[in-house]
Amino acid sequence: MSVTTRLPIADGRAVRRYVGQVAHRHPRLLWTALGLHVLAALTALAAPRLLGDLVESVENGTTRSYVDEIVMWLAIFLVLQSVLTRYARYRSQVMGELVLAELREDFVANTLALPVGTVEAAGSGDLLTRTGSDIDRLGWSVRWALPEWTIAVVSAVLTFAAALSVGWWVALPCMLALPPLVVGLRWYLARAKDGYLAETASYSQITTTLSETVEGSRTVEALGLGAKRVELCDDDCAKSFTAEKYTLHLRTVFFPSMELSYLLPVVGTLLFGGWLYTRGEVSLAEVTTATLYVQMLIDPVDRIVSILDELQLGAAALARLLGVAQVPDDRTVSGRVPSSEKLDAEDVRFSYVEGRDVLHGIDLDVGVGERIAMVGPSGAGKSTLGRLLAGIHPPRTGAVTVGDVGLVELPLGDLRGHVALVTQEHHVFVGTLRENVVLARPGSSDDAVRAALGAVDALEWVDLLPLGLDTVVGSGGRAVTAAQAQQIALARLVLADPHTLVLDEATSLIDPRAARHLERSLAAVLEGRTVIAIAHRLFSAHDADRVAVVEDGVISEFGSHDDLVAAGGSYAALWESWHGKS
Template sequence: MPPDTDDDPFEVQKERVDNPMRRLFDEYGRENTAQFVVGVLASVAARILDLLPPVVLGLAIDAIIRQDKSFAAGFPVIPEAWVAPFVPGTRVGQFYFAVGIIVVSFLGGAAFHWLRNWGWNSFAQHIQHAIRTDTYDQMQRLNMEFFADKQTGEMMSILSNDVNRLERFLNDGMNSFFRLSVMVVAIAAILLSYNWQLALVALFPVPLISLFTWKFIQIIQPKYADVRSSVGTLNSRLENNLGGIQVIKTFNAENHESDRVDDVSGDYFDANWDAIDTRIKFFPALRILAGIGFTLTFLVGGLWVIQGEGPGPFTGTLAVGEFVTFILLTQQFVWPLAQFGQIINMYQRARASSARIFGLMDEPGRLEEQPNAPELDITEGRVEYDDVSFGYDKNENIIEDISFDVAGGETLALVGPTGAGKSTVLKLLMRMYDTDEGAIRIDGQDLREVTLRSLRRQVGYVSQETFLFYGTVKENIAYGTFDASDDDIVAAAKAAEAHEFITNLPDGYDTKVGERGVKLSGGQRQRVSIARAILKDPEILVLDEATSDVDTETEMLIQRSLDELTADRTTFAIAHRLSTIKDADQIVVLEGGHIVEHGTHDDLLGDGGLYAHLWGVQAGEIDQLPDEFIERAARRQAEVDASDD
């Protein structure tokens, strides 16, 4: 049964991947072949040396103490002629020779165990590092449509849990597989070479252990799937709550959220305990089966030695030393067979993880860059939207037939009620998405025909959803312009009216802003974001509610700086505060994804349409608004609320 079938957010991606483990070794294992070979050879050598002491002990009993056989002839598998030249002729000499073999086996075993662990750990760690960085690199290059359908916790699960699960299999699983394989094959060969009849007794539990292990895997896999599903839900809940901790506190919702975490944690506890309960019953049962094999070997072998002949159907003789070797090796033989169940389990979980990882790597991006695409060359900064239509869902457009021209150096403002498509229009300019119909051109160059890097390098973007990275104020201003000098950073901060509050911070520009900039106010974060865009010095500037989180006085100061900044570059601005864009060269009014008005501030006021009504709302002239406008506003709000639900 597949290890992951329920509630896997990457099930679609997983199903696209054939032979994920083969691909893992083909694409990443080949680069680390040396470590793999060292791990395999060292595993073989270490296990063989581990088996020497019980073999030598049995030989010492029969050849040195009891003198029932030749010391040189007692080595299993190895021809006597190969051993005889090295074996001393006296009993004392043979005794010290046996001691020497045991000492060498322990010292050599320790060295090869170290070498084995080095090989497997190096093999696993190099692959873990390479696959995590490759997965992240591919993930951050996916289009925004993909991220809209996935939670951050689910994406983190790929980079953390799945990659770590691969590392555990490549290290612990592969290590154990070769170690146990050598033990099982070598011990079976030794026992069969000593006494094939007693060996069959010792091997009697093997089929039962194999069948029992297979049934255990069939039972435990669905339980592991439930555990993974519940831990994913728990992680998502914790992530959401920690991200919204301020809202939780301001609404006194600590008890409510504690109860919700208790519920999902309880689900995880139940699923995990169910799997644990099954697992802890499995291993004692295996011990019983292993005990049966050991007991039968001791019973039959003991009677054989005591009676001097085989009991019942058994024939031939059994030396005391051989019996001792049988007892010692049987203990080491049966239990490794049970561990193969864990290896198989680790393999299947690693296979599911590798399928998710490669499925993500193979995720087709909606954005395609043409081979040998030229870089965007901006000379004037003229932007043209030519009958542009787009929808996040292919069955429903968010914007339709959007057309306008903006000359280089002009400012165009986008206005409209919530959900009209304003931000979507500008995201298309940044090519966060590609148009479904129509084209967007800058100085006559279709955005789909130039490189993404050159486009985004020359377009500065200030979003209404300000995001600051964990780090210093200086690092956040310089983000994207990493080679900026301190003087340039300070100049950008001054232009964004941020320098004064930054210098009053405990460590000035070196002050840590906290997770997502939590140590700064909303207005301060917004000004740092604006300074970041100013430092970039883009040819085209996009302001998406750039002053939404600042007070009126700060907005006035920022607006004055933005006026200077936008004087010689093409600028797009979205603002609900219409006073901030009334001086724009063009104002485009959107409603329901369509352009309903287009003109200057004075022209639109004179038309008495939607823009004039929105201006009246902000001017406090609500009583003078027509009923039709209020009814349309109510319908629009209902549609927005319905889409949120």
């Protein structure tokens, strides 16, 4: 089974290394739980011995008081086993919850550290599946499968050792289980990991197709693509069905073969022990005890094998979660400090797909405090260039620098103090309005928050909220309009107070008159800062110091508004067309 995913998957060595690190971080919890499991398993081993002695005593003649004594000891060991098992599972589950919480925190940290370009290339489906179903599946493995498997392994080892303590001969019938057990396990484990990874990857593809269809529902409806999107979903479901059918086939072949390996040792022990008893080489108590021990082996061995299925799922989920941390960083922090706030791009080339550049050797010299407008047709590369100028993507060749230091050489925290990007995409998180705004600068005072909101003309509607800054917004809270959400995003920008701002259609969701008013209100805030505005509305270009016309991945014209209009080139045509309609 082949596995297709754009985010990496950790290999077996990385998974084992992580498990070892977890064990090293929590030795006390681990050894306490393991010790309790061992004690619980040891108490369970008393019953076959006691029952064997009881059978022997019945054959030789016994008393009621002896039978009562055996029953009393059986009850004592049963209660003791129950108590020890309860606390062993409790400690195991405590450790499981702790490990799962740490893994979730690591996963969130690794996900937030992913390069934006990697997230965009991978799509939302794979990451959402890892965040949702993979975490849930691993949680089930950590909370239930791993503790139960540990109990089963400890019980199986101690039970087998107890069976051998009856006599060496018990090992012979137990050997009958090895051929079907080894062959079955080798066959299953060689196929299970890839099968479950393919199954999980198919879920990611379904999520990706569904999320893209929902997010682009208006486009789907406008272009009549509904039938095609349904067909894509059907294809994804068919592939998922094939993947699940494959893993089901593995289970239907594997588990029946295991049943045979369980029964052979019990039958062999009973027959071989009975033959030795007829020869007078073993006692009836030994035959009974050995048979009961081998019978006891069935349950833990069955759980070991059965839970392997869950552990395979958990291991596949863990490999996918750990794989997020293996995405190479797209920046290398050099420790150099920018000498100024001057932003420059030199021979910048960039591609989203290898071999297909979307920017072709761009040079751009932005003066400190200068206002640059980037205009051009859709798909020309304006937004891509803006993202490079904000340090979101590293260039394929060339360099984008601030104060002669590459943007990708700066830690993200320092970078955002120099240059920040605001796009037409924005998000309002679940929480109070205050919490949403101070994301840019935690710990800011209410006065600072209100000043930032006032700078973007948001106080008029903020003051009408029932609880003001304490009003809960976002999903499940008070709904905000697209324009209000964009004002919140701009207020974060004001509060962050970077020296250079890259505005990529930052006011596109506000009607033209309101946008014009908003940009005028921002003028005081932007004073003294470098501003690079990407827009289709050419009044931004008219107000800029210089205008860069981007066409087909290159800057075709660069100069002041008046100079470019006078030149009669592409910008003059854009201005005439736009001005004639306004």
